[in-house]
Amino acid sequence: MAKNNQVTQITSMEQDFAQWYTDVCTKAELVDYSGVKGLFILRPYGYAIWENIMGVLDRKFKETGHENVSMPMLIPESLLQKEKDHVEGFAPECAWVTMGGNEELPERLCVRPTSETLFCDHWKNVLHSWRDLPMLYNQWCSVMRWEKTTRPFLRGREFLWQEGHTLHATEQEAREETLRMLEIYADCCENYLAMPVIRGNKTEKEKFAGAVNTYTIECMMHDHKALQSGTSHYFGDGFARAFGITFQDKTNQAAYPHQTSWGLSTRTIGGLIMTHGDDRGLVLPPRVAPTQVIVLPIAAHKPGVTEAAEKIVERLKAAGIRVKGDFSDNSPGWKYSEYEMKGVPLRLEIGPRDLENNQAVAVRRDNQEKTFLSLDELESTVPALLETVQQALFDKAKANLDSHIWPAATVEEVKEKAMDGFVKTMWCGDTACEEKMKELAGVSSRCIPFQQEKLGDVCPCCGRPAKKMVIWGIAY
Amino acid sequence: MAKNNQVTQITSMEQDFAQWYTDVCTKAELVDYSGVKGLFILRPYGYAIWENIMGVLDRKFKETGHENVSMPMLIPESLLQKEKDHVEGFAPECAWVTMGGNEELPERLCVRPTSETLFCDHWKNVLHSWRDLPMLYNQWCSVMRWEKTTRPFLRGREFLWQEGHTLHATEQEAREETLRMLEIYADCCENYLAMPVIRGNKTEKEKFAGAVNTYTIECMMHDHKALQSGTSHYFGDGFARAFGITFQDKTNQAAYPHQTSWGLSTRTIGGLIMTHGDDRGLVLPPRVAPTQVIVLPIAAHKPGVTEAAEKIVERLKAAGIRVKGDFSDNSPGWKYSEYEMKGVPLRLEIGPRDLENNQAVAVRRDNQEKTFLSLDELESTVPALLETVQQALFDKAKANLDSHIWPAATVEEVKEKAMDGFVKTMWCGDTACEEKMKELAGVSSRCIPFQQEKLGDVCPCCGRPAKKMVIWGIAY
Numbered sequence: 001m002a003k004n005n006q007v008t009q010i011t012s013m014e015q016d017f018a019q020w021y022t023d024v025c026t027k028a029e030l031v032d033y034s035g036v037k038g039l040f041i042l043r044p045y046g047y048a049i050w051e052n053i054m055g056v057l058d059r060k061f062k063e064t065g066h067e068n069v070s071m072p073m074l075i076p077e078s079l080l081q082k083e084k085d086h087v088e089g090f091a092p093e094c095a096w097v098t099m100g101g102n103e104e105l106p107e108r109l110c111v112r113p114t115s116e117t118l119f120c121d122h123w124k125n126v127l128h129s130w131r132d133l134p135m136l137y138n139q140w141c142s143v144m145r146w147e148k149t150t151r152p153f154l155r156g157r158e159f160l161w162q163e164g165h166t167l168h169a170t171e172q173e174a175r176e177e178t179l180r181m182l183e184i185y186a187d188c189c190e191n192y193l194a195m196p197v198i199r200g201n202k203t204e205k206e207k208f209a210g211a212v213n214t215y216t217i218e219c220m221m222h223d224h225k226a227l228q229s230g231t232s233h234y235f236g237d238g239f240a241r242a243f244g245i246t247f248q249d250k251t252n253q254a255a256y257p258h259q260t261s262w263g264l265s266t267r268t269i270g271g272l273i274m275t276h277g278d279d280r281g282l283v284l285p286p287r288v289a290p291t292q293v294i295v296l297p298i299a300a301h302k303p304g305v306t307e308a309a310e311k312i313v314e315r316l317k318a319a320g321i322r323v324k325g326d327f328s329d330n331s332p333g334w335k336y337s338e339y340e341m342k343g344v345p346l347r348l349e350i351g352p353r354d355l356e357n358n359q360a361v362a363v364r365r366d367n368q369e370k371t372f373l374s375l376d377e378l379e380s381t382v383p384a385l386l387e388t389v390q391q392a393l394f395d396k397a398k399a400n401l402d403s404h405i406w407p408a409a410t411v412e413e414v415k416e417k418a419m420d421g422f423v424k425t426m427w428c429g430d431t432a433c434e435e436k437m438k439e440l441a442g443v444s445s446r447c448i449p450f451q452q453e454k455l456g457d458v459c460p461c462c463g464r465p466a467k468k469m470v471i472w473g474i475a476y
Numbered sequence: 477m478a479k480n481n482q483v484t485q486i487t488s489m490e491q492d493f494a495q496w497y498t499d500v501c502t503k504a505e506l507v508d509y510s511g512v513k514g515l516f517i518l519r520p521y522g523y524a525i526w527e528n529i530m531g532v533l534d535r536k537f538k539e540t541g542h543e544n545v546s547m548p549m550l551i552p553e554s555l556l557q558k559e560k561d562h563v564e565g566f567a568p569e570c571a572w573v574t575m576g577g578n579e580e581l582p583e584r585l586c587v588r589p590t591s592e593t594l595f596c597d598h599w600k601n602v603l604h605s606w607r608d609l610p611m612l613y614n615q616w617c618s619v620m621r622w623e624k625t626t627r628p629f630l631r632g633r634e635f636l637w638q639e640g641h642t643l644h645a646t647e648q649e650a651r652e653e654t655l656r657m658l659e660i661y662a663d664c665c666e667n668y669l670a671m672p673v674i675r676g677n678k679t680e681k682e683k684f685a686g687a688v689n690t691y692t693i694e695c696m697m698h699d700h701k702a703l704q705s706g707t708s709h710y711f712g713d714g715f716a717r718a719f720g721i722t723f724q725d726k727t728n729q730a731a732y733p734h735q736t737s738w739g740l741s742t743r744t745i746g747g748l749i750m751t752h753g754d755d756r757g758l759v760l761p762p763r764v765a766p767t768q769v770i771v772l773p774i775a776a777h778k779p780g781v782t783e784a785a786e787k788i789v790e791r792l793k794a795a796g797i798r799v800k801g802d803f804s805d806n807s808p809g810w811k812y813s814e815y816e817m818k819g820v821p822l823r824l825e826i827g828p829r830d831l832e833n834n835q836a837v838a839v840r841r842d843n844q845e846k847t848f849l850s851l852d853e854l855e856s857t858v859p860a861l862l863e864t865v866q867q868a869l870f871d872k873a874k875a876n877l878d879s880h881i882w883p884a885a886t887v888e889e890v891k892e893k894a895m896d897g898f899v900k901t902m903w904c905g906d907t908a909c910e911e912k913m914k915e916l917a918g919v920s921s922r923c924i925p926f927q928q929e930k931l932g933d934v935c936p937c938c939g940r941p942a943k944k945m946v947i948w949g950i951a952y
Contacts, residue, residue: 032598034548035555036585041598044543044613051544067520068527072510072634073549073587073618074571079511092577095550097587099572100622100633109512111549111573111587122508122517131804137520141618142549146576157576158548328607 010341012279017223024273025152028282028342038150038157042266045342048290049269050160054140056192056288057162057264060184066136066164071118073141074109079117083242086116089209093145095157111144116210116235116261119165120243123257127167129248133257134177135167153270154227154476161265167257169249171236174258175213178234181262182215185230193268194285194393195219195275196401197229198422198471200447205431208261212236218446218471220401221274224421226446226473229271232262270476275397276366282343283365285393286386293382294339295325298332298351309350312360312378319379321386340365345389346382348373364389366396405471407455414460414472415441422446422473426466428459434470436461443472486817488755493699500749501628504758504818514626514633518742521818524766525745526636530616532668532764533638533740536660542612542640547594549617550585555593559718562592565685569621571633587620592686592711592737595641596719599733603643605724609733610653611643629746630703630952637741643733645725647712650734651689654710657738658691661706669744670761670869671695671751672877673705674898674947676923681907684737688712694922694947696877697750700897702922702949705747708738746952751873752842758819759841761869762862769858770815771801771836774808774827785826788836788854795855797862816841821865822858824849840865842872881947883931890936890948891917898922898949902942904935910946912937919948 010023025031030046042050058068074097081087094110112118123135142160150156164181168174182199189195197217207214211233219227237256240246249255276283286292293316297309309325316323326335339347347363354360360378362371366389373381404421408414417423418441427433427448434445437460448468459466486499501507506522518526534544550573557563570586588594599611618636626632640657644650658675665671673693683690687709695703713732716722725731752759762768769792773785785801792799802811815823823839830836836854838847842865849857880897884890893899894917903909903924910921913936924944935942 032601034594035552035597036548036550039548039550041548041594042546043602044545047545048543050546067524069520069523070518070526070618070636072512072515072517073620074512074515074634076511094577095573096575097571098574099570099584101569101571108575118510118517121511125508126519142546144549158550160546 010279010281013222013277020277020279021270021274022152024277024282030269030282031152036157038147038155040152040156040158042160045290046269049272049284049288050266052288052290053188053192053268054162056188057184058140060188061138061164064136064180064184066138066166069137069139070141071112071115071122071139073112075112075115075117076107076109078107079121080110082117082120083210083239086210086239090114090145093147095144095146112141113143113145114261114263115139115143115163116165116239117243120239120245123167124243124245127245127247127257130169130250133167133169133247134173137166138162138164151270153266153273159265159267161263164260164262166260167240167245168260169247169255169257171258174260175234178213178215178232178260178262181260182217182230182232185232185262185264186217188264189217189219189229189268190394192285192287193272193275194390194397195229195268195271196394196398198401198447198449200449200471202231202447203431203434203445203470205434206445208233210235210238212238216447218473219271219275220397220404220422221271221476222277222400223274224400224404226422226475227267227271227274228446228475229268230262230264233260235259235261276393277343280337281341283393284343284345286345286390289343289345290322291324291342291344292321292386293323293346293348294344295323295348295350296332296335297325297327298349298354300327302352304355305350305352308355308375312348312350312375315378316382319383321382345386348382366392408460409456410460411437411440414443418443418472418474422471424453424455424469424471425460426456426458427468427470428462428464429467430459430462430464433459433461437472441472442474444475446471446473446475486755486757489698489753496753496755497746497750498628500753500757506745506758507628512633514623514631516628516632516634518636521766522745525748525760525764526742528764528766529664529668529744530638532664533660534616536664537614537638537640540612540656540660542614542642545613545615546617547588547591547598547615549588551588551591551593552583552585554583555597556586558593558596559686559715562686562715566590566621569623571620571622588617589619589621590737590739591615591619591639592641592715596715596721599643600719600721603721603723603733606645606726609643609645609723610649613642614638614640627746629742629749635741635743637739640736640738642736643716643721644736645723645731645733647734650736651710654689654691654708654736654738657736658693658706658708661708661738661740662693664740665693665695665705665744666870668761668763669748669751670866670873671705671744671747672870672874674877674923674925676925676947678707678923679907679910679921679946681910682921684709686711686714688714692923694949695747695751696873696880696898697747697952698753698876699750700876700880702898702951703743703747703750704922704951705744706738706740709736711735711737752869753819756813757817759869760819760821762821762866765819765821766798767800767818767820768797768862769799769822769824770820771799771824771826772808772811773801773803774825774830776803778828780831781826781828784831784851788824788826788851791854792858795859797858821862824858842868884936885932886936887913887916890919894919894948894950898947900929900931900945900947901936902932902934903944903946904938904940905943906935906938906940909935909937913948917948918950920951922947922949922951
């Protein structure tokens with residue numbers, strides 16, 4: 001029996017944004033909940049988005065000389081403890097393996113929350129000479145952080161990510177690497193995920209446990225909250241000293257290498273949902289959409305319609321487009337809502353009338369706009385339309401970001417504006433003021449943006465001379 | 477300072493095959509040992525081989541309609557226990573997470589040794605109608621089995637693999653799937669890894685915990701021992717019943733689906749090493765070699781040599797070949813042994829004399845054969861030579877296999893021949909006789925091959941009428 005015309009119901013964004021988000025995650029068949037809180041199942045459609053993101057990044061990593069490796073998933077407690085700041089940051093949320101088979105382990109092992117310590121332990125063995133540098137490594141894996149509150153993609157006790165780890169002979173090289181990788185993340189977000197970013201430094205308070213500097217890209221969601229979408233860390237030689245990693249430099253002296261790490265996770269899929277989605281469900285940018293075009297025959301029983309639709313699928317596939325046809329006996333109404341829910345960027349319909357007119361009807365997911373496309377030129381018009389959708393999604397998100405960053409000169413102003421977007425203020429640089437801002441205005445510092453502005457002379461918290469402009473926000 | 481001419485020393489195969497194997501794993505920079513026994517680090521060169529194997533299989537999986545997913549890495553103990561045979565097989569070697577942060581967990585969670593139970597738990601939620609079938613899923617991940625003895629690639633407490641899991645409306649469909657995937661593994665082994673396989677059924681004793689049937693591909697290593705290189709399981713509806721997975725069939729009746737799973741792991745890299753390697757180190761089949769061709773300038777300081785070598789690298793890269801040039805100031809002797817150790821299939825040398833003669837010298841890794849190649853035709857001659865090497869490796873391995881399978885009619889004969897290869901005998905089908913063969917002849921049943929022969933009428937263990945021919949061997 002065909003599925004009926006009933007539209008899948010989801011909560012509206014207006015009514016309850018958090019519930020809308022969860023509804024989209026499950027109704028678009030991106031995730032399922034497992035029996036363990038915070039451990040999510042990425043269903044085929046959700047994982048296919050991640051595969052496309054991986055494809056983009058992996059290519060860029062390799063183009064910039066990085067090699068993939070695989071580190072163990074377990075870290076001995078003693079190894080995790082070698083770098084003091086690092087263990088303080090991560091130990092409280094580790095999951096611990098204490099039994100192997102029926103035997104208690106002599107030392108408990110944590111499921112990696114991140115792998116700096118493992119890379120360092122390996123490098124200690126294999127780094128000898130300046131000739132071995134730089135070491136430019138990456139791994140695709142999942143990591144575990146035993147969080148209290150969890151949400152699909154945004155905060156999981158386990159999540160998929162890549163973690164890059166590199167060693168360099170000099171500070172300058174390592175710092176260049178840190179920024180190079182941030183730029184790759186920014187490019188991936190802006191040009192593939194259609195999510196405009198703000199690039200900046202994290203404050204001392206917000207930086208990664210054990211890092212000298214943490215750089216970040218911050219995105220604004222539809223509800224004007226912030227999502228940290230990728231971070232890149234410069235470690236100096238702190239880990240190298242803690243782990244005893246040295247190399248013989250060109251003058252035959254033992255030296256400590258400089259280190260970086262950088263990560264981007266399935267969180268970005270949460271970002272995609274909350275940046276582009278609407279009350280009909282998911283809206284996917286064509287460049288990362290698992291299915292870019294869905295082809296639907298209308299009145300499929302009429303002579304020639306099914307064949308024409310099949311032909312379109314075949315032609316678009318040959319043109320390198322990720323296309324599917326739905327030839328099931330489900331009603332058109334059911335199909336419309338199904339592929340809208342799944343955020344397929346473009347729907348192509350073809351019925352008897354279209355066949356007569358040698359055309360197909362293209363309907364954009366992002367704005368429901370209809371276009372009639374001649375059947376003769378689909379190989380060029382469809383990709384062009386997909387690029388138009390890609391750009392339109394970016395432009396809309398950029399407009400949302402640009403129109404919701406507010407300058408403020410007092411803590412009260414920050415508090416008021418923060419309900420409606422990011423707030424930028426001057427700042428003295430003191431962590432005490434950052435904490436005061438959190439306490440009084442309910443915002444965290446998102447970053448010290450690379451693009452600085454001079455909004456005033458003093459810190460709104462303490463009135464002392466300001467050093468930097470900071471962007472504040474309410475973050476996921 | 478340039479690295480000197482000293483050849484990296486490894487143990488010879490003749491002297492100590494096990495030590496030779498370990499030497500190749502580390503000296504070819506495939507793996508490093510981590511601080512936890514049985515957890516290995518796949519270094520860039522080792523992981524790059526796995527990436528190539530993943531590339532081959534992932535394409536074939538997708539061509540046959542499979543979709544990738546990501547399941548959690550932890551399984552609640554109660555979930556693992558739902559299928560009786562399954563838990564008996566795996567529980568003794570599980571690693572258990574018992575603490576999350578500072579809190580003891582209410583139920584301990586095992587790090588997945590395999591994910592049948594997780595897939596079943598998910599399917600119970602998402603399977604409704606025959607329209608949802610088949611479900612053709614795969615995941616790339618690592619799994620954990622707390623083994624007593626461990627060796628790089630061959631037996632790790634953690635190893636990388638893919639695990640396919642599928643659900644079907646009928647037994648016939650599921651059985652077809654099981655064999656389809658076995659055939660994909662056989663194709664990957666034979667046509668990419670150049671490892672000839674024997675396809676067959678596992679006996680009741682050797683089958684996967686919880687399976688109705690397990691199919692296997694078995695390979696012969698250089699030392700004539702067996703390596704199980706991929707398995708595919710038909711589960712019937714046993715798991716479906718244990719987990720309560722049903723669907724509405726076309727007649728609106730509730731029915732249990734039929735299930736399969738199939739896996740291939742980084743073990744196959746151990747197989748590559750032990751099938752093709754020699755006393756100079758690794759020998760890689762071109763189709764999965766991370767670097768297919770290494771280009772070396774000879775007397776690089778002479779005019780035009782370096783430029784010519786660079787040009788060759790550029791041209792071969794453009795022709796789609798995985799090529800690298802080594803322009804370091806290490807000695808040619810050092811470079812020869814370095815790339816021989818790493819098993820690069822083809823070395824191209826170009827010196828002043830070659831330049832005069834408009835040629836390069838090609839040296840095959842597998843047999844040291846030299847060929848002079850005109851510089852005008854490298855785009856066609858190099859790929860052809862790589863294919864020749866690929867075929868030669870397969871032929872050599874096939875000859876090794878074919879010349880080391882011995883028929884036997886008595887247990888004593890099996891014991892004697894087993895030191896020198898696989899042994900085939902008739903068998904009554906009784907597990908008691910299989911166990912007797914293990915005890916008296918030191919061999920395990922590798923498989924009941926699809927290609928049966930009639931070697932006699934009776935079982936060599938009990939003298940009762942024989943039902944099948946079995947292949948026995950000493951296995952890794």
